[in-house]
Amino acid sequence: MMAVSAVTQYPAFEGLRGKLAYEASVRKYTWFRVGGPADILFKPADPEDLASFLSQLYAHDRGLRVLPLGVGSNILIRDGGLAQPVVQLGKAFSGIEVAGDIITAGAGALDFAVSDAATEAGLAGFEFLRGIPGTIGGAVAMNGGAYGGELSDVLLDVDVVHPDGSIARLSKADLQMAYRKATLPDGAIVISARMCGVPDDPKAIKTRVEDIVSEREGSQPLRTRTGGSTFKNPEGHKAWALIDAAGCRGLKRGGAQVSEKHCNFLINTGDATAADLEGLGEDVRAKVLTHSGVTLEWEIKRVGRAAL
Ligand SMILES: Cc1cc2nc3c(=O)[nH]c(=O)nc-3n(C[C@H](O)[C@H](O)[C@H](O)COP(=O)(O)OP(=O)(O)OC[C@H]3O[C@@H](n4cnc5c(N)ncnc54)[C@H](O)[C@@H]3O)c2cc1C
Structure with missing residues (x-):
């Protein structure tokens, strides 16, 4: 039986390499800058560390569900705070790799950085992401979109960690994506996404991206x-x-x-x-x-x- 922490009802976690905090302020990780603290906040060092955290929670209480937080650009945390554990995927999950017309991005990669990488590689289809101020994890969960494009247009598949700590690959079809919606399995956290672009002239892509950026500046706060x-x-x-x-x-x-x-x-x-x-x-x-x-x-x- 795992020891139970005196601070909360959570287990005394063992062997984690990321940052763990109790009664942690999370409002600073959201655009609205409001809301109470999270009982527990974990920033995993890598996917295995995240899997270890989740499996220890699962061994303690199978019903616990973690809230994955991107950069909080589409979330409102209420004033009484969060009883559920929060996980934030930071730098360790922000890698972006381009191979041919496939882009693989960590869930913590920023949408604009993925769009920039696609532009540089001469891959069209990612222009819309330049104007969405979130992470790829958030873009999958919300099927983020703008200017006639949405993530499901370019997504191939995602890697997720399930609440028991197991890692699995899910195809786009598995996620049943619709307008601003994806159906992830209960408690699954996206750790990376593979997306596919269409080869095009980088200059033409850049022009389209610049149009999007200036249009947003004029129309959004x-x-x-x-x-x-x-x-x-x-x-x-x-x-x-x-x-x-x-x-x-x-x-x-x-x-x-x-x-x-x-x-x-x-x-x-x-x-x-x-x-x-x-x-x-x-x-x-x-x-x-x-x-x-x-x-x-x-x-x-x-x-x-x-x-x-
Ligand atoms: C100024 C501004 C402009 C915006 N414009 C647009 C726009 O044009 N189009 C658009 O679609 N959205 C827009 N948004 C909303 C927002 O940027 C998107 O919804 C974005 O995809 C959210 O990403 P995030 O990383 O900030 O997610 P968060 O706000 O942190 O989380 C949103 C949801 O995604 C879940 N989530 C986050 N990461 C993961 C993960 N790794 N695994 C599973 N679930 C996860 C969270 O649990 C939560 O339910 C805008 C927001 C702002 C502030």
Whole structure:
């Protein structure tokens, strides 16, 4: 029987090489910069270290599920923090390799870095990733997309670690990817992805990338504490247009505000709580429902406990 830590209900982990912290602040790893601490935060040294962490948790409690965190660009952590363990895949998972028209990237690799590597290698299909400020792990989980492209267009397969610590390769078909959605097996954490591009002139790719970058600068509040698109576009509608029509542009609650620049973005103006941001999102949903009869679905992942 594994010893149980005095600090929490978690086991006293053995032989881990990564960084383990209890009662760890994780808000700084999210774009919104809000939310309470995680009971436990682990930054594994490599895939084997991650597998060891997961298998020790599994031996302790098979029902425990870990929250994988990328760079927190599509997540809202509630003010009461996270009871579930959080894993963040950092530098050790950020490698990018190009071989022919195949790109293999670690789950911690940044989307823009993968797009840049593809441009340099003369591989088209990754232009859209230049404007998404997340990791490849997050892009798989969310089927990230923009400007007519999405990750499922280029994805071949992913390597994942299951909650029992076993590592497996899953094909794109296994993930049943749809608009901003992938169906990962229960508790699976993506550790790398293989993607395929189409050979093209690097100069032509670069021009397309530059167009995307300047278009985003003009239309999105990129240097603010935001979580990207708050709601998915409902079939046949643009979420921002419904929000605008319902009179929500600039709407406030506490320190949270609907962006004036792009009204499907919520902003932490400085001292917002997670409750302000989530509450404002619910205000917007209610107003849009009343105004247009459409129910908006959250795209931002909301996780954790409300404050007591
Ligand atoms: C300014 C701005 C602009 C944005 N523009 C776009 C856009 O154009 N298109 C778009 O699609 N998104 C956009 N987003 C949202 C966001 O960047 C994407 O959803 C991105 O893919 C999230 O990646 P992340 O690494 O930050 O994931 P996080 O926000 O950290 O996590 C998001 C979800 O993915 C899961 N996840 C993360 N890593 C893994 C992993 N390794 N294995 C399994 N699950 C994992 C998390 O558990 C969580 O459920 C934008 C966000 C911002 C702030």
